[in-house]
Amino acid sequence: MTTTENLLQTLQTEIEQTSYGESPAELYEPIRYIMALGGKRFRPLLTLLSASIYTDDLKNILKPAIAVEVFHNFTLMHDDIMDKAPLRRGKLTVHEKWNANTAILSGDVMLIRAYDLLIDIKKEDLRNVLIRFNKTASEVCEGQQLDMNFETRWNVTEEEYIDMIRLKTSVLLGFALELGGILGGADMEAAQLLYEAGESMGIGFQLKDDLLDVYGDPAKFGKQVGGDIIANKKTFLLIEALSKAEGTIAAELNEWISAETFDKEEKVNAVRGIYDTLGIRALTEEKINSYFSKGIDCLERLSVPYERKKNLLEFVHQLVEREQ
The missing domain is CATH 1.10.600.10 (Farnesyl Diphosphate Synthase)
Structure with a gap:
């Protein structure tokens, strides 16, 4: 191989x-x-x-x-x-x-x-691939529209956010894995498992991006840490914080969100501190691990010898452990 x-x-x-x-x-x-x-x-x-x-x-x-x-x-x-x-x-x-x-x-x-x-693509696979590709492409656009809709909403729920990143990001990873399976000769059940693996891991990857934006090492992350906080981007972390914050913590969070002028570093540190107080980091890591585990479980359920899927599983584990 x-x-x-x-x-x-x-x-x-x-x-x-x-x-x-x-x-x-x-x-x-x-x-x-x-x-x-x-x-x-x-x-x-x-x-x-x-x-x-x-x-x-x-x-x-x-x-x-x-x-x-x-x-x-x-x-x-x-x-x-x-x-x-x-x-x-x-x-x-x-x-x-x-x-x-x-x-x-x-x-x-x-x-x-x-x-x-x-x-x-060979004739017997082409129609199926094009149907799946067209569905995926439409869903990516749906996800982008939902993301834009969320810009003017402050009542976005965790369920809505997960569905948005599933569409915007994850379905293409699902299709990428499914496409390889179809073209390689996988049966329908295996192709579906590959799709589900990609979709679940795609959600995990996006949630990890949300987490790294707040808690990543700037030297490894490759871009400004805290950019989502500065922009008031509705990430999983902010949505969870808004739903859990009460009293003075909620007031402080809303004050930072509504502030039109601020010191960027001060805002990032303050909002990160609120996340720490509310246990948002651990909650996000738990959610990330649940989606990665679901995706890896789908791959492990493929009825092929381990040696055949070893490269894919090892690569997926590298992606799971990434810090950038």
Whole structure:
């Protein structure tokens, strides 16, 4: 079996060699730009690792795996416009480097190219894959809309938040694993287990991002710790704190939320202190572990020898233990 490191290198080489179009250059250069910014590439890698459970011949699965990454980056390009984000992976976002209209149109082409990368899937699998991909793509958009809706709401519940991140983030991880299973030859039951594994772990990953934003090591996290607190972003931690805070603690939390001018470091430290008082960190870690455990349990239930799924399980455990 191919090692995870070799798969990642093969994947990266294939991404670098993928052509999206040439002319007009103003349309295609932004696509090459965002795809060259890197990222963890763990979505297409999950597709390959999932397929490798059932087959050692992965050459025909590379392009569909890259389709997942192209679609993911398409969503990032458009999300950055909506969020007015200046940076992506430490570099200027496409709409900042070019303009919003260019980012919209280039993003549209990326979605089309994702379909191009899926089109050579063998005939007996293509219809099923396209149905699942279309459902996933719609759900990602639904999740983004819910996230935008939450910006003007202060009564978001834990259940609503979990469903939003399931749609916005987790269903694509589920699809990535399911796609690899389908293309590798998994039966319907195994493909469903792979999807459920990705969906559960995706929720865990997003909750871990929420946690690391507050409690992460700045040297490892790769971006400003406390950014969500500064922006009053409705994360799992803030939603839980709002539901549990009473009396003077609730008053202090609401004061920081409503403050229009403040010292950023002071606000981060104060809100983190409120989270500590309310036991939010332990509560979040418990929730994260429950979703990771559910996802790993789905993988362990796959009826294949351990050696076939060893690479995938080891990679998942690395993601679980990440600190950035």
